[in-house]
Amino acid sequence: MKWWLDFSSNAFIAAFFLYCASFISYAIAVGGKKWSNRKPAEHTARWGKIAFGLAAVGWLAHLTFFFTRWYGGGHIPTSNMYEFMTFLGMAIMFAFIVIYAIYRNMMLGAFTLPLVIIIIAYASVFPSEVQPLIPPLQSIWLKIHVTMAASGEAFFAIGFAAALVQLIRVVDFSRTDKAGRRAQFWTEFSLYVIIVLVGFIVAVFAFRGAGYEANFKQETVTIDDAGNALTSVGEVKYTLPPIVAPYNSETVSFQSFIGIKQPLFEAPSWMNGVNAGRKLNTVIWSVIAGSLLYGLLRLIARKKLTAAINPHLSDIDPDDLEEISYRAIAIGFPVFTLGALIFAMIWAEIAWSRFWGWDPKEVWALITWLFYSAYLHLRLSRGWQGTRSAWLAVIGFLVVMFTLVGVNLVIAGLHSYAGV
Known part of the structure; x- marks a missing residue:
């Protein structure tokens, strides 16, 4: 097989x-x-x-x-x-x-x-x-x-x-009126959204190739059917530099990146999905990488x-x-x-x-x-x-x-x- x-x-x-x-x-x-x-x-x-x-x-x-x-x-x-x-x-x-x-x-x-x-x-x-x-x-x-x-x-x-x-x-x-500028903006924005997805792919493969890794220990509280609070501790692994740390977590290992030695902020408490902080961090990196890629393409095209x-x-x-x-x-x-x-x-x-x-x-x-x-x-x-x-x-x-x-x-x- x-x-x-x-x-x-x-x-x-x-x-x-x-x-x-x-x-x-x-x-x-x-x-x-x-x-x-x-x-x-x-x-x-x-x-x-x-x-x-x-x-x-x-x-x-x-x-x-x-x-x-x-x-x-x-x-x-x-x-x-x-x-x-x-x-x-x-x-x-x-x-x-x-x-x-x-x-x-x-x-x-x-x-x-x-x-x-x-x-x-x-x-x-x-x-x-x-x-x-x-x-x-x-x-x-x-x-x-x-x-x-x-x-x-x-x-x-x-x-x-x-x-x-x-x-x-x-x-x-060639149009400079409000309707014309709006049509130009939203058409360009549609391409930008696609480029953000490309940016996500580029960021993931770039940091994966560099072997980047950061780890956090996260404490999670859940309520069982009887109304009792159950506390569990799990490890969350990042392969992109953590701009956002998991909610209610401690840093286990962290590789500094462009002078950043710790996460800039913690994921909000209402984001209680599985690995919500890591996913929010991924979205932020996608926008950053996509915006940089878009800016580079704009610089090459000059329009x-x-x-x-x-x-x-x-x-x-x-x-x-x-x-x-x-x-x-x-x-x-x-x-x-x-x-x-x-x-x-x-x-x-x-x-x-x-x-x-x-x-x-x-x-x-x-x-x-x-x-x-x-x-x-x-x-x-x-x-x-x-x-x-x-x-x-x-x-x-x-x-x-x-x-x-x-x-x-x-x-x-x-x-x-x-x-x-």
Whole structure:
């Protein structure tokens, strides 16, 4: 079995680098045509074919990773954050291949590939060892519920990518009125949010590579069913320099960083989730690293990033992008409905003897479903098209990402095992 797992890891690495090569090829196809001696259309077609070929081969390598890990680990690899996020990346690539085969839009690849790369790089932050399934996950519904929910979210991701391209395409950077500046700000902010996620990945791998570690001893008080106070002491390990210490804790070991020899403050008492202080510390470092990365990119571009990208989108019809976004979401919505709601409730009844329990993950899955229901209703019945429709698609996927990342890692609940 170890051989299969080693082979699976190698296939995953191959998929990652093939996706990177595909993105570079798409960037050359879109942005490099003005430096080419060939005719722009010929240049774009040539590099577009190379980019799609690399993406397809990368997806096959990703598929190989999935099935060899399944065989070597003994269960479908969707049981924790590492496995789920790698599966989500694979599902997004499948959705991209389907949509690209229909519309042949080059810019879709240039924005989808970075999203996939970020997601599987984010997955690599978590432990990659195969873990035994806990009792609630030992069910055929793990295969049905999780894979269908992720597949629906994958098509939402394609809708998000197309909508973001559309917004950057239509924003008018020559406008100086209030409405024009607002459109420029929020479009730029959407890119900033993505860069903050990249900053999180960069910070984690940088400090992990440097071997950084700090440890705290935290005292936790819980109340049992009889109303008695129970005190327990546990150790909390940080792999990022502690700006925020755990609530009610003592420092066991601390490596100073840029002159900081102790945490700047302690996590507030109301943040009583598992490792809440460490998670808040991670969020702060993500914003710091993302802001520095964003500032560096702004310095290189010498203008807003959306303003730097906008001229390369002049040949694209925004109506085509809106159609792609709508079709992708329309495909993903019924798949998500089945996987994240209907099959999830059936599994909840089997595992916990109730269809619904207001668990945070259940609530946010319902919020996601209601949001996309509103999107489809407003677009089809109320005529919400153009930038309004695009903004809904962008905001909807941010809700999806909070449901996947924020709920699993920040809010304690029955689904918290997914963040292990």
